[in-house]
Amino acid sequence: MSDSEVKSGLEAAGEADEAAALPEPVTARLLKAELGTAVIGTSMAFGDLAIQIRREALVSAARQCRDHPELQYDYLMDVGAVDHLGRTPRFEMVYNLYSLRFRHRVRLHVQIPEEDPTVDSLIDLWSAADWFEREAWDLMGIRFRGHPRLVRILTHAEFVGHALRKDYHPAERHRLSRTYDLFTEDQAGAPPDGASSG
Amino acid sequence: MTSTLEILNQPQSPRMVVNIGPQHPATHGTFRIECVLEGERIVESRTEIGYLHRCFEKMSETHDYWGVIPYTDRLNYCSSMINGVGYCLTVEKLLGCTIPPRAQAIRVILSELSRIMDHLVCIGTNLVDLGAITNFWYAFRPREVIYDLLEACCGSRLTVSYVRIGGLQDDLPPGWVERCRKVIRKDVARALLDLEKLNTRNPIFKLRGQGVGVMARERAIAWGWTGPCARASGVDYDVRRDHPYHGYEQYEWQIPVEHGGDVFARYLVRMEEMRQSVRIIEQALDQLPDGPVIVDDRRIALPPKQEVYTNIEALMAHFKLIMHGILPPPGEVYGLVEGGNGELGFYIVSDGTRKPYRVKVRPPCFAVFQAFDEMLRGMLLADVVATLGSLNIIAGELDR
Amino acid sequence: MAGNQPIAITPLGQAPPSKGGATGNGMPMQWLTTRVDDFVNWARGNSLWPLTYGTACCGIEVMSVISSHYDLARFGAEVIRFSPRQADLLIVAGTVVDKLGPVLKTVYQQMPDPKWVVAMGACAASGGFYRAYHVMQGIDEIIPVDVYVPGCPPTPEGLIYGILELKKRIERGETRPQIATREWAARNAAREATREATREAVRESVRV
Numbered sequence: 001m002s003d004s005e006v007k008s009g010l011e012a013a014g015e016a017d018e019a020a021a022l023p024e025p026v027t028a029r030l031l032k033a034e035l036g037t038a039v040i041g042t043s044m045a046f047g048d049l050a051i052q053i054r055r056e057a058l059v060s061a062a063r064q065c066r067d068h069p070e071l072q073y074d075y076l077m078d079v080g081a082v083d084h085l086g087r088t089p090r091f092e093m094v095y096n097l098y099s100l101r102f103r104h105r106v107r108l109h110v111q112i113p114e115e116d117p118t119v120d121s122l123i124d125l126w127s128a129a130d131w132f133e134r135e136a137w138d139l140m141g142i143r144f145r146g147h148p149r150l151v152r153i154l155t156h157a158e159f160v161g162h163a164l165r166k167d168y169h170p171a172e173r174h175r176l177s178r179t180y181d182l183f184t185e186d187q188a189g190a191p192p193d194g195a196s197s198g
Numbered sequence: 199m200t201s202t203l204e205i206l207n208q209p210q211s212p213r214m215v216v217n218i219g220p221q222h223p224a225t226h227g228t229f230r231i232e233c234v235l236e237g238e239r240i241v242e243s244r245t246e247i248g249y250l251h252r253c254f255e256k257m258s259e260t261h262d263y264w265g266v267i268p269y270t271d272r273l274n275y276c277s278s279m280i281n282g283v284g285y286c287l288t289v290e291k292l293l294g295c296t297i298p299p300r301a302q303a304i305r306v307i308l309s310e311l312s313r314i315m316d317h318l319v320c321i322g323t324n325l326v327d328l329g330a331i332t333n334f335w336y337a338f339r340p341r342e343v344i345y346d347l348l349e350a351c352c353g354s355r356l357t358v359s360y361v362r363i364g365g366l367q368d369d370l371p372p373g374w375v376e377r378c379r380k381v382i383r384k385d386v387a388r389a390l391l392d393l394e395k396l397n398t399r400n401p402i403f404k405l406r407g408q409g410v411g412v413m414a415r416e417r418a419i420a421w422g423w424t425g426p427c428a429r430a431s432g433v434d435y436d437v438r439r440d441h442p443y444h445g446y447e448q449y450e451w452q453i454p455v456e457h458g459g460d461v462f463a464r465y466l467v468r469m470e471e472m473r474q475s476v477r478i479i480e481q482a483l484d485q486l487p488d489g490p491v492i493v494d495d496r497r498i499a500l501p502p503k504q505e506v507y508t509n510i511e512a513l514m515a516h517f518k519l520i521m522h523g524i525l526p527p528p529g530e531v532y533g534l535v536e537g538g539n540g541e542l543g544f545y546i547v548s549d550g551t552r553k554p555y556r557v558k559v560r561p562p563c564f565a566v567f568q569a570f571d572e573m574l575r576g577m578l579l580a581d582v583v584a585t586l587g588s589l590n591i592i593a594g595e596l597d598r
Numbered sequence: 599m600a601g602n603q604p605i606a607i608t609p610l611g612q613a614p615p616s617k618g619g620a621t622g623n624g625m626p627m628q629w630l631t632t633r634v635d636d637f638v639n640w641a642r643g644n645s646l647w648p649l650t651y652g653t654a655c656c657g658i659e660v661m662s663v664i665s666s667h668y669d670l671a672r673f674g675a676e677v678i679r680f681s682p683r684q685a686d687l688l689i690v691a692g693t694v695v696d697k698l699g700p701v702l703k704t705v706y707q708q709m710p711d712p713k714w715v716v717a718m719g720a721c722a723a724s725g726g727f728y729r730a731y732h733v734m735q736g737i738d739e740i741i742p743v744d745v746y747v748p749g750c751p752p753t754p755e756g757l758i759y760g761i762l763e764l765k766k767r768i769e770r771g772e773t774r775p776q777i778a779t780r781e782w783a784a785r786n787a788a789r790e791a792t793r794e795a796t797r798e799a800v801r802e803s804v805r806v
Contacts, residue, residue, distance in 0.1 A: 046291050046531040074419050077565075078532075080545055080558035094545065096532060096560065100419065100433065103440055107532065128422030131568040139255070154251040154597055155732055156697035163256060163731045164556075170256050171729050179700050182232040182244035183215070220698060221651060221705055223680040228653050228698060249698045250654055253730035268727065275655035319658070338665040345662075356655055356751050594654055 025049050026070055027106045034064050050107040058095075058110050059120045065097055065106065066125055073097035073106065076122065079132035081140035085166035090114040091142055095122070112142060121146040139164040143191050152189030159189070212236055216579070220249045224327050224583045226319075227593030229567070235579060243574045245567065247596055254598040258557035263289055263524045264363055266557065271357035273559065274595040276319045277312035277538040279305075279348075281595075282361035285557075287443060288533025288544040289363050292526045295498055300489040301365035302444040307378065307482045308348070308360065309535075310475040314386060315341050316538030316590070317426075317468040321393060324465070324587030328406050333396060340389040343381050350374055363524060364499040365492030375483055382476050390472055397465065407462030411573055411585030414459060421572075422565035425540025427589055430467045431459035437536035449481045461588040468590075498524055523552025539563050539590055561595045635771065642686070642712070643768035644674040646761070649685035651705065654692030656719035659751040668754040673761065682708040687764075688741075689757075693721035694734045706741045712775035714764055717743045718757055720750045744773055 028042040028051060038057030043050050053061045065073040078096035091112040098105050112119055121144035122129040133144045134153040141162035144150055152159060156176040161168050180188045214235045220228040228249035234242045254273065258266045270285045271278040283305050290297060297305075322337030345355040350371050352360040360367050397403050413423070418431040428435060436453045438446040454470035456463035492499045496515035505512035528550040534543040540562030547556040566589055574582060648670070650660045663670050664678060679685040682705045694702055706715070717737050720726040723746040725735035737743060744767070747760035767773045771780075 045529055046294070048530075048532055050530065075424075076422055077424075077541065078543055078545065078558065078560035080556075080560075082547055082556045082558075094530075094558070096543070096545065100435055105532075107530075126422070127417070127420045127572075128565055128568070131564060152248075153246075154248040156248065159696075159732075163253065168731070170253070170260050170731060172731055173696060173733075174731075176696050176699055179704075182230070182246055183234070183242075186244065220701055221680075227657075249695060249701075250693060251695055251697065251732050252654075252693055252728050253732050256730060257728065272655055275658060278655075319661075335666050338661065339667065342662065342665075342667045355753065356658060 025104075025106075027051065027065065027104065030068060030071060031061055031064060034068075035061055048107060049105065050109055052109040052111070055110050055112060055119055058108070059122065059125070061108060062095065062097075062122050062125050065108075070102075071099065072101045073099045075100060076126035076128040076132075077105075079122075079129060079136060081136040081142050081164070083140060083164065083166045088113070091117055091140065093119055093136065093142065117141055118143045118145055120144070123147055137191065138162070138189070141165065149186065150190060151187060155189075157185070157188035213241060218582070224586060226323050226587070227591055227596070229591065229593060229596065231570070231574070231582070233574065233579070233582070238578050238580070240574045240577050240579065240582065243571050245570050247567065247593070249597065250593040251597040252594075254559065255557055258554050260553065262552050263526070263554060266554065267361060267363075268357065268359045271359055272594050273561070273598060274316070274538055274542070274563075274592045275356060276592055277309075277316035278357050279308045279312040279360060280535060280537050281542065282359065283309055283444070284533060284535035284537065284542045285544050286361045286363050287535060288531055288546050289524075289526065291533045292529060292531045292546060292548055293363070293498060293524070295364060295493055295495060297365045297444075297493055298490045299445065299487045300369075301491045301493075303482050303486050304366055304370060304491065305361065306444050306446065306449075307479050307486075308351070308358075310479050310482075311344050311347065311378075311382075313538050314472050314475050315344055317472050318389070320538075320587070320590040321397075321465060321468055324461070324584070324590075325397065325403070327583045327587045328403065330396070330400075330403070333393060336389055336392045336396070340381070340385040343385045347374070347378055347381060350377070362492060362499065364495065365490070369491045375486065378479070379483055382479055386472070386476060390469065390476075394469065398469070403465075404462060406581075406584055407465060407588075408458065408460055410461045410581045411577070411588060412459045413569065413573060415457075417569070417572070418459070421569040423540065423569070424565070425537065425562050426467045426471060427464055427566050428540060429454060430456045430463035432457040435541075437534055437541050441534065443535065446478075448485070449478050451477045451481075461584050464588040525550060525552060534560070537562055537595075539566065539592070539595070542595075559595075559598055561598060563589075563591045563596045567591050567596060636769075639769050639771050639776070643765040645677075646673075646675045646687040646714075646765070646768075647677045647679050647685045648675050648687040648689050649679055649682055649705070649709070650689050650691060651702065652689075652691040653694060653698065654719075654721065656691035656722070656751040659754055659757065660689060660691045660718065663754040663757050668758065670758065670761070673758070673765065675761065682706070683710065685709060686713050687761075688713065688715045689718055689761075690715065690722045690737050691718040691751075693719075693726060693728060694737050695732045696734055697732070699734055699740055702737065703740050712773075712779065714744045714768070714773060714775065715741055716745045716747060716757075716760055716764060718747045718749075718760070719752055720748060722746075723748060726750060742774060 031051060032039045035057050038054040040052040065071050075098040077098045080094045082092040084090055089111040093110045093112060095108040110119060121133055131153055133147055134150060136142045137150050138152040138154050139162055157180045158176050159174045216235055217232050219230040230246045232244050233240045254269050257269050267282055270281040273281040318337040318341055322334045325333035348358055349355050352358050352367060413431050415432040418428050418433055424435060434455050439453055451474045454467050456467050500519055501512035501515050506516045526548045528548055530547045532543055532545045534541050542562055543560030545558040546554055549555040573585060652660050662668055688706060717723045722737050725733050745760045745764045747757055749756050
């Protein structure tokens with residue numbers, strides 16, 4: 001797909017959005033107040049609130065979401081990566097947060113460039129980030145600074161490439177020759193230069 | 199890492215490395231736990247999954263929106279209907295379509311039957327691992343009868359593919375409602391009573407279950423636990439009540455919450471959930487509305503075969519839908535349902551074409567199982583088996 | 599029936615017909631050995647000890663087959679063993695992915711002979727509908743399979759039918775491990791005969 005055809009869902013939804021009549025959601029308001037220009041955009045589409053923030057501000061935004069008394073997003077429900085091949089920046093991380101107290105939900109979107117597919121890990125804020133980030137590394141090749149053990153989780157240790165990328169053929173297989181010990185070989189499947197461990 | 203090296207370098211070390219799985223009777227599903235033991239106690243462990251990674255998300259990108267439905271069945275294969283409902287609900291959210299009330303009620307009934315089946319597997323296999331094999335036979339017997347009901351609806355016992363985007367594949371066969379009532383009043387009720395009598399006041403099960411595999415409430419939330427495991431730790435969250443879908447708000451039922459956070463508490467929560475599911479099914483059967491089971495929109499659902507054979511507009515609509523597919527608007531949406539293990543979410547990115555651009559599944563077992571290494575520390579090896587069985591880890595959902 | 603020669607039906611009380619030909623050597627022994635083969639095959643077929651290698655959805659159907667409603671035990675497969683050392687029938691029920699390949703191979707190799715493999719389900723037979731980057735397109739990429747049971751998942755009746763087919767073939771002595779054992783024995787017999795002839799020749803040559 002060419003650049004002009006691939007639109008961020010947020011932009012497309014924003015155009016159809018008539019949220020001017022509705023009050024701004026608490027999360028959007030507070031994050032904008034706290035982070036200022038780090039909040040690139042917000043959108044309310046199909047009943048979901050999505051907030052796009054700058055990569056550098058991810059941890060502070062997440063901390064704000066978790067700790068602010070009016071937000072209290074105590075659940076990190078999901079961490080997913082999307083590959084928008086043909087668009088710059090190529091990757092997008094989507095963090096799905098949920099508040100048990102207020103029963104509200106938000107999706108934080110972070111754009112990640114292809115040349116430097118790195119983002120801070122949220123494991124210090126929510127332990128739940130552990131395996132979800134490993135999966136994003138495994139299937140999309142995004143590295144997480146500060147993750148204690150960023151190794152492949154779903155595919156095997158001898159797998160080459162990142163399977164969910166759009167330029168990875170769906171049926172291209174890599175064979176596994178043997179089983180790996182999880183303690184002595186616990187870095188099998190880690191990023192090649194180990195740049196993620198902090 | 200050093201602990202295993204120290205064991206390998208010093209044969210006289212009191213520590214031992216034991217590998218559990220991926221082929222092991224107690225791992226219900228293929229995952230692997232490598233433990234460092236000191237005597238019978240676990241000092242450190244590493245869990246590895248991915249032994250059933252069947253590339254669901256990549257397959258979703260290469261198939262049509264409705265072509266993904268059979269793949270969703272194989273996520274949590276013990277309660278396969280719920281996965282399909284979750285996926286179709288998300289696509290319907292993206293399309294902005296509301297399905298007919300009869301379809302909603304039938305989806306609810308079959309989801310709750312699937313939930314009963316899932317919990318029966320969990321309890322049966324959890325207890326068989328503790329040596330109580332009678333529970334396995336007793337728990338699996340009503341599953342056969344429920345399978346018969348599902349087979350009557352859609353032809354398949356386990357992987358149903360009964361949902362369609364916009365509703366259901368077909369209506370219930372005649373007499374199904376009565377059969378269903380009979381099943382839940384006779385077979386399921388009997389099984390629940392038997393399991394209750396066998397286990398709830400069983401001193402051996404209590405000794406093996408109480409205080410074992412405890413997960414505190416705050417840690418459960420930090421790890422992202424939802425579903426019966428979280429509710430056993432005191433987290434009062436259920437998608438069906440808090441974010442209702444398909445008419446759950448019109449039924450009267452309760453959410454069991456325990457505070458022990460141990461194996462026994464999870465068992466109690468699942469038993470009570472099954473009873474509440476029976477309540478929901480009874481009410482849904484009583485209130486089952488008439489009407490179509492699939493939406494009337496020709497951009498989403500195929501016209502009925504009779505019309506396709508006799509009416510030119512229906513034939514054209516059929517042709518167009520098959521050739522061009524369902525074309526939702528571009529956008530991103532997150533839809534969620536209460537799966538057998540917790541919040542099952544689907545995050546779908548659509549680029550306006552007939553195939554989804556990205557489908558990300560939020561699997562409830564994934565969040566639950568990543569806490570396992572933390573839970574295992576200091577535990578006896580026998581308790582590992584008890585805990586693992588109580589978490590109901592389904593590898594299809596875990597690895598996708 | 600299995601064995602090297604056809605068995606004639608002998609009415610009770612009468613001696614079996616002679617098969618030895620002019621020399622008549624070993625005739626009763628041949629008859630008895632063939633009977634033993636039949637008996638052993640019959641016993642093996644009726645007491646299969648399955649190792650249910652259940653990975654996915656088919657694993658749940660295997661559980662249904664083992665349970666009381668479908669009851670595989672009535673065909674002799676009562677003793678479900680999870681250790682490969684104690685099993686002779688490997689039922690691979692479910693998808694095998696590349697990560698699991700070495701494990702399956704090891705389990706298969708750890709099973710003692712004779713052993714049989716049933717590939718249950720479309721995924722074990724050919725990868726199912728997962729033409730994907732991590733899924734093995736059938737377990738026969740790494741281990742030999744005796745019976746393929748189609749279905750996704752196969753109904754319990756289907757799996758039972760597959761196991762009964764395997765049982766029939768075991769009783770006829772037609773399965774791969776049995777043929778291989780016979781061929782090995784036959785090759786070994788020829789080699790042993792050659793060795794014996796060589797030893798005899800050496801003894802002859804040193805006899806003064």
